[in-house]
Amino acid sequence: MCDYDVIVVGGGHAGCEAALAAARMGASVLLLTLGWESIADMPCNPSLGGPGKAQIIREIDALGGEMGRNIDHSYLQIRLLNTGKGPAVHSLRAQADKEAYQARMREVLKAQDNLKVEVSHVENVLIKREGQVKGVETREGERYRAPAVILATGTYLGGRVYIGNESYSSGPYGKPASIGLSEVLKRLGFRLARFKTGTSPRITRDSINVSKLKKQPGHILPFGFSFETHSTREDQVMCYLTYTTPRTHDIIKANLSLAPLYTGAIIGRGPRYCPSIETKIMEFPNRERHQVFLEPETRTGEIVYLGGLSTSLPLEIQREIVYSVPGLEDAEIARPGYAIDYDCLMPTEISPWLETKRVPGLFTAGQINGTSGYEEAASQGLMAGINAVLKLRGQEPFVLERSQAYIGVLIDDLVTKGTEEPYRMMTSRVEYRLTVRQDNADLRLTEKGFSLGLVPEERYEIFSKRRRQIEDELARLRTTIVSKDAATSNLLKEIGTSPVQSRTSLGDLLARPEVNYQSLAIIDKDRTELPEDVILVVEIELKYAGYIRKQMRQIERTRRLETRRIPTQTDYSQIHGLSREAQEKLSVVNPRSLGQAARISGVSPADIVALMAYLETGSHRRKHNSGDINEI
Amino acid sequence: MSKDRDTIVAISTPLGEGAIGIVRVSGSSAIAIARRLFRDPSGRHGRELKPWGVRYGSIVDCETGEYIDEALAVVMPAPYSFTRDDVVEFSCHGGVAVLTRVLEAVIKCGARLAEPGEFTKRAFLAGRIDLSQAEAIIDVIRAKTDSARKLALANLRGELSSRVSCIRENVLMLLAHIEASIDFPDEDIEALGTRDLTQRAQKAVSDLNELVRLGRSSRVYRDGVSVVLAGRPNVGKSSLFNTLVGKKRAIVTEVPGTTRDVIDDWTTIKGVPVRVVDTAGMRKTRDPIERLGVEAANEQAGEADLVVVVIDGSCQICDEDRDILLQMTDKPGVVAVNKCDLKTELDEAGLIPYGGGKRILRVSAKTGEGVDELEQILADLAVTEITGVSENPIMANLRQLEALENAKHSMEEATHALSTSVPPDLTAIDIHEALFWLDQITGQSASDDLMEKIFSEFCIGK
């Protein structure tokens, strides 16, 4: 007897996407949150996107998730980063109006069929005698039953907040930490890690001396995060930049003994990409100054976030630090920065479809899996939601390959290598970056989203049209031969590129660095009006064809390993000659393919060959082998 | 872990090399068996066999004490061998018959014949050394001469991987600078400018070039070279052959046309393994058997790496000499004016126009005069002519060389990309490719190291 198909615990970015995905796929879903005000909250920087993360948002959107649409409805400012660094890494970033963001997400949740949201504090996971999950129990002892439970509890799990000498059990924003759940997971045998993150002080808007700050305006663009968006808002808010001073650094050095990080009070591991200002100053003593970003949390509200000043020093010291920064001499701290450490699962406890290996039916998503970042959390929520429903339907799990999506890389990294610090996505983690760009996320994933039932019919129609336009235009440009007349040679001279040889196509011309789509308009008579986002993809595909081919070859090279499946029941202790370390690591991770096995740290190439040999001899008769040394 | 593994033995003759064969023994009683079979040069039992030592001696039948073959024995103790068992390798002179007798002798002492593929499988499964080191072990065993063995041992200590690691470090740093500026666009990262990046890339290219060059030259020490003795009949080719290989293998008579077929043997000349090939004297002949011999001689001469054109110094140069010299113009080698113990009739200056730039050297197969110099020239030619390198080579096998070449190619493309307007994310594709190939040598994984490098190098984070 079940109350729901899927129960989602936690209403952060992971929880929201998980609940929406499951409900959109037709499951009856209960979302349990600590409060409506915690829905899709941004307790750290009020911003989304940037390199690695923008691609994830696009992928969420392409699969039918909510984050892209939601930020497009609620940003204060949007910018396109990395435009000079090549097509693979163009990345959108937005400053969010965090309250508007939350408000819209609440409306979307409320409007969603099959989805019920309740405010409740979950303290226990209920397990059947046979070991599967059967529901959750709240602090008040109320029980909800479901064959699939998704834990998306963020930093609340055993959370502890530090400011100076003070420390107390808490989630972000003074919400209660979830001690019970942490204990339950330990009891179920999960191995937990303790991670740490920090946040910066917030100041009040009208205490800032704007005249001393560097302006950072937004951009006007023909697109947004969602593929449904084709313009940018006019009413963007200005952001500002300032820098720390030698005085800032002196203050911090003098008060280091008060920093919980340096007194040893904090045991959790912090992310290297998001260090506190204490850490930055101590570890890079040669840097004369560090950036401080002023990021308003809302369009009209009082609070401004000080990006770059994450600290857990006592409030008095935080004040002195803030005063030492130009433009902030009179700033008033609205809320101090703090460090928080919290429990999370060792991500190697989780399968590539985000189900825990110990408790069938129990899924986890977001910070509980050792990641940091709203986008990373949201994408896991989406994947967990999808896979929970697929499991109930008895269908194959939905797993994205590393060559298909950033999300694929994110989850594969987690479940294969685990992580030593809160995991943040970066483009440099993605080996096939040029083929998984933000501009082609829909071409990669919307078909999948549609067959999962997440992408509505009309959105799919629009997508299909765009895909057709791209394919047709690519074909047209590749096959249209440029005539060698005066108009052409004049134009090419004007552009500053060499004249055409015989049978040069428009596509060939576009491959030249000096030439772009627009510049060929005069000699391209058959051209029809196309949306800018179509032209963008077409141009990249033609211009970087050589590099795309290189990348395809790299993908092809690993395909043999990636497609060689390893049976789930494999007993690694029985495989002769695997190193002990490899046996242990392989047993923990239980990789799906030889490719995944090869990525586990501590598994050497020789181990992979052993594994290959085992798989070969297991399924085939032993081939005659001379024992020739050249085979090694 | 090796305790419960029984001892297996297998013949392993590296492909295409008939001269040296290897019998490998792996398992808990491998060393004990080796001690029973192996005698040092003075005939004593192989008690001296020490871990990691390379010992010269002979193999005897442990029951009858009968001599089987001379051999080099290499002992690799568990768990440091590549099977994690105790391993002993006997490198013998080869020949299926001899190898089979050695194999039987080992089995008599209690080892079991390895199942097809069993040894290879065990060998694979160690995983405790990186790829190039594992391969170096193989090279130690395959090495035909001391110089090759020295190179292989240097590699075992990590010569190749340490050189590759150095290059890899540089390439990784280059990539970290590019990646950091991509992933952290608005943090003012002090990343290197294009000029510095290009310089680093160029450095990697030239380092890789150097390594490829040095690696290629190692092939000479490992695989050896072939030297063919060519000349008209009766000039003393067979005599010189016997002098070089140090045995009376070829028949020597004063009848011209004695050698009818090709004879070859391996020897070591100044550390380089050399296959010396004696041929039938090259002349026009009616004798059908001799004619076949002459044809074979021409063929051998064509395939050999080096040639020694033998001329009889005790008589005048004749047309046949000139023909042979002209035929060999393009082949590196030496002109040996033989029988210099006799009265010289030959006008050496008359040879120069036909020699193709080859050194002309007076030797005597009879007295040994000039032979040492001949050997030195041949050894130098083997290294310089064939590989273009004269300094310390680095042992690299074909697979490793190929990986180095690929890495070099990718870094060349990256250098080109850096110096033109190619965006950094594309340049990174070539650099990643280069790292992939370098990692094929060291067995490392660039992705983890890249993160490490980015974070240690740059102050990142808001």
Ligand SMILES: Nc1nc2c(ncn2[C@@H]2O[C@H](COP(=O)(O)OP(=O)(O)OP(=O)(O)O)[C@@H](O)[C@H]2O)c(=O)[nH]1
């Ligand atoms: N005095 C002297 N006699 C030599 C020398 N080398 C070879 N001879 C003699 O020359 C004759 C021919 O020697 P071989 O070594 O058989 O000559 P070859 O070139 O192999 O002759 P074919 O096999 O017939 O082509 C023999 O009588 C040798 O003893 C030398 O350095 N000095």
Ligand SMILES: [Mg+2]
């Ligand atoms: Mg002869």
